Structures are given as structure tokens and as C-alpha cells.
Amino acid sequence: MQQLGKTALVVGASSGIGKAIAEQLLAAGWTVGLTSRKLENLAPLLSKWGQQARAKVIDVDDAEAARMGLRAFADDLGGVDLWVLNAGTGILNRDFSWEPERQTIATNVLGFAAMTDAAVHHCIARGAGRIVGISSVAKKRGHPLTASYSGSKAFVSLYLDGVRQFVRRKAPKVSVTEVAPGYIDTPLQQFDEAFWVASADTAARQIIAAALAGRKHAYVPRRWGLIAALLSLMPR
Numbered sequence: 001m002q003q004l005g006k007t008a009l010v011v012g013a014s015s016g017i018g019k020a021i022a023e024q025l026l027a028a029g030w031t032v033g034l035t036s037r038k039l040e041n042l043a044p045l046l047s048k049w050g051q052q053a054r055a056k057v058i059d060v061d062d063a064e065a066a067r068m069g070l071r072a073f074a075d076d077l078g079g080v081d082l083w084v085l086n087a088g089t090g091i092l093n094r095d096f097s098w099e100p101e102r103q104t105i106a107t108n109v110l111g112f113a114a115m116t117d118a119a120v121h122h123c124i125a126r127g128a129g130r131i132v133g134i135s136s137v138a139k140k141r142g143h144p145l146t147a148s149y150s151g152s153k154a155f156v157s158l159y160l161d162g163v164r165q166f167v168r169r170k171a172p173k174v175s176v177t178e179v180a181p182g183y184i185d186t187p188l189q190q191f192d193e194a195f196w197v198a199s200a201d202t203a204a205r206q207i208i209a210a211a212l213a214g215r216k217h218a219y220v221p222r223r224w225g226l227i228a229a230l231l232s233l234m235p236r
């Protein structure tokens with residue numbers, strides 16, 4: 001197994017799963033680059049962790065600026081050993097309005113590809129690194145109120161499948177991990193019927209472990225692998 005340094009870059013570190021991942025890495029002694037669309041959203045982490053935490057404003061909806069901004073941030077950090085591609089959105093769209101569909105696809109599809117671009121080229125150039133991207137169990141099945149969310153997460157998972165194969169040819173030591181969480185207790189989770197809701201801390205612990213172990217796929221918490229298998233079989 002490759003010897004990893006201890007510098008991470010968490011895209012979308014101000015809230016929920018990304019914030020919990022950043023906190024756990026910081027507590028374990030990592031230097032962590034944090035991003036948000038607003039610097040003030042990162043203020044609590046910055047004041048708590050001092051020099052160990054560095055911040056940059058990144059809006060993945062501006063894909064071109066996000067690609068370049070993330071590449072520059074990774075260089076400023078002196079190289080990134082663990083990339084956490086976490087920024088994402090999810091909106092309950094009860095009347096299939098256009099704006100929530102457009103927004104979800106802009107962030108979760110084009111924005112996700114922009115984050116991936118920065119991570120892949122950085123890791124290939126160094127010949128090392130771990131990349132973890134956050135999909136969802138929603139990738140398994142469409143939902144009437146979140147069609148674009150399920151579709152965008154199917155994109156994330158299949159995209160990472162191809163990216164992993166590309167990266168393996170160029171830099172065999174670089175790993176690409178696709179994580180599919182179930183319901184996690186964060187501001188994004190709005191379903192009344194949610195069950196088996198796990199804390200962001202539990203999700204973060206399992207995501208970090210999967211990424212550092214270089215796993216290809218992980219359901220978080222693990223038992224969601226069972227639900228994912230059932231979702232594929234259940235009639236619509």
C-alpha cells in the first residue's frame with residue numbers, strides 16, 4: 001500500500017457530511033483544505049483549527065472557475081493526498097419545476113465533473129493519492145420528487161467507474177472510491193419517510209476508512225448495501 005501524506009482537500013466542507021469528514025481528519029492531525037461558496041460558512045472550523053485548516057471559496061456551479069480554483073488550491077496546500085468530492089445539492093421538487101432540476105444537474109453533474117477533473121490531473125501528476133466521490137443510494141432508483149437527484153447520482157457513480165479505469169492506466173497507485181450513503185442526518189435530508197438515518201459523524205468515519213483503504217465502492221452505513229440490492233429488484 002502506498003505511503004500517504006496527511007493533506008486533504010474537502011470540497012463542500014461547511015456542513016453535514018463534508019464538515020464531519022473535515023473535523024475527523026483535522027482531529028487526526030491532517031492539514032485540510034476546506035471549500036464553501038461562502039467563507040463565513042467555514043469560520044467555525046477555521047477558528048477552531050487555526051493553521052491546520054485552510055479555506056477557499058469554490059462554487060462548483062461555475063465549473064470552469066471551480067476546476068482552476070481547486071487545482072490552484074491543491075498546489076497552495078503543497079499537494080493533496082486525499083480528495084473528498086462531496087459538494088452536492090438535493091431539492092424536493094413537488095411540481096417538476098425547471099429551476100430545481102437545472103440547479104441539481106448543474107451542481108451534481110457538471111460541478112461534480114469539475115471537481116473530478118482537478119483531483120484526477122493532480123493525482124496523476126503526482127503518481128499518488130486517494131480520491132473519494134460522494135454518490136447516493138438514490139442512484140439505484142428514480143423518485144417522483146427527486147428525479148434529477150437520482151439521475152445525477154447515477155451519473156456520479158458511473159462516471160467514477162470510468163474515471164477509476166482511466167486513472168489505473170496512468171497512475172496505478174491512485175485509488176478512486178465511490179461512496180453511496182443512505183439517509184444521513186444533514187440539512188440536505190428532507191424526506192419525512194427517511195429510515196435508518198445515520199449521523200454525519202458515522203458516515204464520515206466510514207467514508208474516510210473506505211477512501212484510505214482504497215476501496216472501489218462503499219455503502220454508508222454498510223447495511224444500505226442490502227437496501228440498494230432490494231431497490232434494484234422491487235417493482236416500480
Ligand SMILES: NC(=O)c1ccc[n+]([C@@H]2O[C@H](COP(=O)([O-])OP(=O)(O)OC[C@H]3O[C@@H](n4cnc5c(N)ncnc54)[C@H](OP(=O)(O)O)[C@@H]3O)[C@@H](O)[C@H]2O)c1
Nearest residue numbers: 012014015016017036037059060087088136183184186188
Ligand atoms: N444527507 C443525506 O441523506 C445524503 C445521502 C446520500 C448522499 N448525500 C450526498 O452527500 C453530499 C453532502 O451532502 P450533505 O447531506 O452533507 O448536505 P449539506 O449539509 O447540505 O452540505 C452540502 C455541502 O456542499 C456544499 N455545496 C453545495 N452546493 C455547492 C456548490 N454549488 N458549490 C460548492 N459547494 C457546494 C455546501 O457548502 P456551502 O453551502 O457552504 O457552499 C456544503 O458544504 C452531497 O453530495 C449529497 O448528495 C447526502
